[in-house]
Amino acid sequence: MTLLKPQNEIKGDTDLLVAVHRISHEISSAIGLDSCLSLILDTTTELINVEIASIMLIDKIKNELSIKYARGLNDKIIKEAKSILGQKDPKEVAVWVVQHGEPLLIEDIEKDGRFLKRNGKKYCTNSLLSVPLKARGEVIGVLNVNNKKDKSIFNKRDLDIMVTLADEVSIAIQNNRLYEDLTSANERLKDLDQLKTDFVANVSHELNTPLGISKYLLSIIEKGTAGAVTDKQREYLVLIQSNIDRLTRLIDNLLNLSRLESGRFELKREPKALEDIVKEAVVTFRAQAASKFINLKTSLPKGLPDVYIDHDRIAQVFVNLIANAMKFTPDKGRIIVSAQLLKKNRLADNAVLDFVEVSVEDTGPGISAEDIDKLFVKFQRIPQKLDAAKVKGTGLGLAITKEIVEAHSGRIWIESEQGSGAKFFFTLPVYDEEFFFVEYLDKQIVKASDTKGNVCLLAFDLASIMGFKQRFTPAQFEAVVEQLYKTAKENIRRPTDLVVRQKSKNRILIAADADKAGAAVLIERIVKDLSKKKIKDKDDRQISVAIRAVPLFFPNDGSIAVDLLKKLDMPLGG
Amino acid sequence: MQKKKILIVEDEKDFVIAISALLEAEEYEVTAATDGLEGLEKIKAHHYDLIIMDVMMPKMDGYKLSRMVKFDAKYAHTPIIMLTAKAQDQDRRTGEECGADAYVLKSQNPDVLLSKVKELIKK
Numbered sequence: 001m002t003l004l005k006p007q008n009e010i011k012g013d014t015d016l017l018v019a020v021h022r023i024s025h026e027i028s029s030a031i032g033l034d035s036c037l038s039l040i041l042d043t044t045t046e047l048i049n050v051e052i053a054s055i056m057l058i059d060k061i062k063n064e065l066s067i068k069y070a071r072g073l074n075d076k077i078i079k080e081a082k083s084i085l086g087q088k089d090p091k092e093v094a095v096w097v098v099q100h101g102e103p104l105l106i107e108d109i110e111k112d113g114r115f116l117k118r119n120g121k122k123y124c125t126n127s128l129l130s131v132p133l134k135a136r137g138e139v140i141g142v143l144n145v146n147n148k149k150d151k152s153i154f155n156k157r158d159l160d161i162m163v164t165l166a167d168e169v170s171i172a173i174q175n176n177r178l179y180e181d182l183t184s185a186n187e188r189l190k191d192l193d194q195l196k197t198d199f200v201a202n203v204s205h206e207l208n209t210p211l212g213i214s215k216y217l218l219s220i221i222e223k224g225t226a227g228a229v230t231d232k233q234r235e236y237l238v239l240i241q242s243n244i245d246r247l248t249r250l251i252d253n254l255l256n257l258s259r260l261e262s263g264r265f266e267l268k269r270e271p272k273a274l275e276d277i278v279k280e281a282v283v284t285f286r287a288q289a290a291s292k293f294i295n296l297k298t299s300l301p302k303g304l305p306d307v308y309i310d311h312d313r314i315a316q317v318f319v320n321l322i323a324n325a326m327k328f329t330p331d332k333g334r335i336i337v338s339a340q341l342l343k344k345n346r347l348a349d350n351a352v353l354d355f356v357e358v359s360v361e362d363t364g365p366g367i368s369a370e371d372i373d374k375l376f377v378k379f380q381r382i383p384q385k386l387d388a389a390k391v392k393g394t395g396l397g398l399a400i401t402k403e404i405v406e407a408h409s410g411r412i413w414i415e416s417e418q419g420s421g422a423k424f425f426f427t428l429p430v431y432d433e434e435f436f437f438v439e440y441l442d443k444q445i446v447k448a449s450d451t452k453g454n455v456c457l458l459a460f461d462l463a464s465i466m467g468f469k470q471r472f473t474p475a476q477f478e479a480v481v482e483q484l485y486k487t488a489k490e491n492i493r494r495p496t497d498l499v500v501r502q503k504s505k506n507r508i509l510i511a512a513d514a515d516k517a518g519a520a521v522l523i524e525r526i527v528k529d530l531s532k533k534k535i536k537d538k539d540d541r542q543i544s545v546a547i548r549a550v551p552l553f554f555p556n557d558g559s560i561a562v563d564l565l566k567k568l569d570m571p572l573g574g
Numbered sequence: 575m576q577k578k579k580i581l582i583v584e585d586e587k588d589f590v591i592a593i594s595a596l597l598e599a600e601e602y603e604v605t606a607a608t609d610g611l612e613g614l615e616k617i618k619a620h621h622y623d624l625i626i627m628d629v630m631m632p633k634m635d636g637y638k639l640s641r642m643v644k645f646d647a648k649y650a651h652t653p654i655i656m657l658t659a660k661a662q663d664q665d666r667r668t669g670e671e672c673g674a675d676a677y678v679l680k681s682q683n684p685d686v687l688l689s690k691v692k693e694l695i696k697k
Contacts, residue, residue: 205630208659209586212680216592219684225599248681284683495670 016161019043023168033176037069037169044165045071048129048158050145054078055133055169056094057141058085065094065141072146091116093130094142101139103131103163107153129154131166135174143169200258207251215244238287245284249319253396256316256404267313267407271306271431274356278337281318285326292331296322299338307356308431313404320397321360321424328364328422336361342427354430355410361423367416375414376402401426437500441511441561444496445554448513455554456519457564458510460484460526460547469506471537477506480545483533484508484526491525507568519551577603578695579620583613583627583639584657589680593626593657596684597691610634614642617649623695626687629658629669637672644673653694657687 023040037055044053052072056065066082067073073081083095090096093115097104106128109117126147133141143166148154220226222237229237278298289296307314318337325335342355367375376398405412405426416422441457448455462468462481469477481501488499488508497512514522530545537543550568558564580602584590587608594604605620607613611633617625625643629636636656643649656674659681669677676690 205659208679208681209589212659213586213588213592215681216589216596216684220592220595220599223599225595251681 015047016164019047020164020168023165023172033172034069036172036176040165040169040172041069041071044143044145044162047161047165048145048154049149050147051149052144052146054144055141056081056083056144057133057173058098058139065098068141093128094144097130097132097142098139101132101134103129103159105129105154105159127153129158129162131159131162133166133170133173135170140170140173196258200255204251204255208248211244211248211251215241215248218244235291238291242288242291245288246323249316249323249397252316253320253400256313256400257396267310269308269310269408269436272309272311272314274304274307274339274358274428275300277309277311277315277318278339281315281322282337284319285322288326289335292326292329292333294326294329294332295334296326297334297336299336301340304339304341304356305354306431307428308436309408309428310404314408314428317401317404317426318360320401321426324397324424325360325362325364325422329362330364333363335363341430345427351435353409353432353435355427356430357425357427359423359425361421363421366418366420367414367422368418372414372416376412433500434502434504437498437502437509437511438561438565440498441564444511444513445559445561448554454513454515454518456510456512456514457552457554457557457561457568458512458514458519458522459550459552459568460488460508460510461550461568462506462545462547471543473538476536476538480535481506481508483535484530484545484547487530487533488526491522491529493522516551516553519553523549523551577601578623579603579605580691581605581607581613581616581620581622581625583607583610583625583631583636585609585628585631589628593687596688600688600691602691610636610639613639617643617652622652624653624655624691626655626657626691629656637668640669640672640674655687655690655694 023036023043041053041055044050050072052070054067054070054073057068058065063085064082065085067078070078083090083092085095085098087095087099090099091114093104093106093109096115106112106115108126109115109128110126128144128146130142130144132139133143143162145154145158145162218237218241221229222234222241278300282296282298285296322335322337329335337358337360339356339358342357344352345355346352402412405428409429410427412424412426414422414424441455444455447453462477462484472480485499485501485508488510492499492510492512494513497510497514499508499510501507502509510522512519512522527547527549530547533545534542535545552558552564552567554564557567580597582590582593582604584593584606585608590606590608594606597604605616605622607616609632610627613625613627614634616622627636627639631639636658640654640656643652643654650673653675654673655676655678656669657678657680658669659679675694678687678690
């Protein structure tokens with residue numbers, strides 16, 4: 001049967017397949033270029049049964065070809081063997097292969113006559129085979145073998161093996177180059193990011209110091225402390241003040257942008273009364289509004305619940321929106337800041353929360369529908385029909401405003417018609433202790449998994465102790481829970497630890513940066529402190545409160561906040 | 575009534591002039607130190623009702639000075655306001671961890687500093 005190959009050749013093919021498979025595996029497992037190429041050379045030596053095998057690579061800058069890896073050659077030769085590329089009629093086989101980009105099989109170098117024969121004690125060539133290494137069609141080096149151990153001549157099968165192995169060498173080298181490029185690019189990016197962060201911190205310091213000094217001195221002059229001020233002088237002082245404020249806003253926005261872009265934008269959220277922030281913002285613009293005879297007023301309903309916000313950032317949102325309205329509202333116009341409660345809004349993840357909807361309305365020229373879409377894009381400024389000199393800005397304020405609002409899970413939008421003023425709306429979540437505790441706990445978990453830090457969920461449970469609740473009137477029990485809440489708050493030590501009262505379960509929860517020992521210390525402190533408090537039951541007897549404390553840890557007890565909380569609801573020992 | 579004493583630790587001379595003028599107008603007695611070390615010596619030698627300090631200063635920075643004051647039982651009750659041009663979140667947190675009672679930015683309206691001073695001295 002002609003289809004059957006001789007037994008030894010079949011075995012050879014299988015060996016090749018197995019070897020190639022092994023090499024491919026090594027390449028993909030990223031063991032490093034050195035060990036990969038060593039493996040290929042060993043395989044080559046074994047499969048083709050040669051005295052010498054070598055990989056030569058091109059150094060583009062030096063325009064030379066040199067041995068990088070070899071078997072059967074001593075170190076001195078490896079170091080010295082270098083060939084200059086680009087010769088017209090090369091006398092070296094490797095150079096010929098590089099320049100022609102195709103394999104070369106020489107049965108006997110003396111008979112062939114085209115090339116130099118090396119005659120050394122340890123390095124002597126008779127028969128040789130050289131195959132180009134190609135990456136994306138470009139020759140990057142050669143794979144050589146010299147002299148079969150059994151003194152036979154290289155054949156077609158040897159050539160096939162060499163071509164296959166040369167491919168593997170090329171892949172390994174390309175992978176390695178890509179990897180090195182990526183690593184160094186990554187490092188460069190890291191350096192750049194650090195540079196930018198340092199720069200921002202320095203610029204922030206350098207710009208804010210002179211601004212601050214000017215602001216302080218101005219306010220002293222304006223107050224008349226440094227001597228009487230005429231009306232005309234006061235008018236100019238207000239102008240200087242509002243321009244310094246403009247510069248401050250500009251710097252804040254640029255710094256915010258830089259922080260947003262470097263991903264170092266972290267909200268420091270607290271429950272806050274919206275009214276305070278609105279007041280603060282409006283006060284900043286009082287003088288400016290007065291100078292343009294603009295009626296700047298607020299309309300907030302009484303009893304709005306606290307919103308869960310980063311005070312400084314949301315203050316920036318108000319400043320940006322009011323400054324924007326101020327810019328476009330003509331003299332004697334009107335700006336109204338108002339708010340209303342929106343009950344039960346569904347979030348993207350299906351959670352339900354109350355929101356406060358805030359609006360800033362002006363009597364400016366309004367915005368056309370097509371321009372509304374462009375408003376929140378960075379550096380985008382709407383072409384104005386107004387006097388261009390009158391309306392200045394970087395086009396950053398609204399883009400940053402949007403980022404800040406959305407980072408608070410809020411929404412921002414505009415209602416406006418050309419010619420009839422604009423109304424900017426945004427929403428902020430109402431503070432819901434339990435809801436944001438879960439969010440906070442998850443955030444701490446993410447941080448801990450990056451830094452190998454600790455997260456402990458500590459629960460103090462009052463309701464689960466049999467018969468405990470029955471010993472109090474409902475009002476007394478409420479007071480006990482409140483007492484525990486206060487005691488826990490007094491005893492946490494780190495600014496990142498958070499205490500909440502889980503109203504639905506009569507539990508106090510603490511998210512603490514603590515390991516087992518730290519949690520034990522915290523529990524002991526709270527229990528000890530609570531035992532000192534005078535608590536009376538409904539028969540007016542002073543009793544000591546027994547509390548059950550359950551410490552749960554990330555990641556042992558759960559890898560997300562919800563899992564940790566679920567575990568709390570399981571019966572003991574469950 | 576005796577005037578309340580405030581120490582300002584700040585290396586920017588112009589800022590010292592500005593803050594002093596602002597506080598003196600409100601009937602406070604103001605003393606200044608131009609670096610952290612001088613500040614610490616003054617704190618050890620005299621009584622102050624409040625300390626206002628910068629963060630970035632020669633010889634000893636505000637974080638260290640704050641820690642030395644707050645961790646010494648003799649002075650720990652003295653309220654500290656960090657008045658700084660650094661606006662990074664991390665800096666604010668570091669300030670709080672070093673025991674500062676308030677953190678005011680130099681770019682904020684001077685009335686913010688004034689209201690914090692009044693609030694902390696009253697306590």
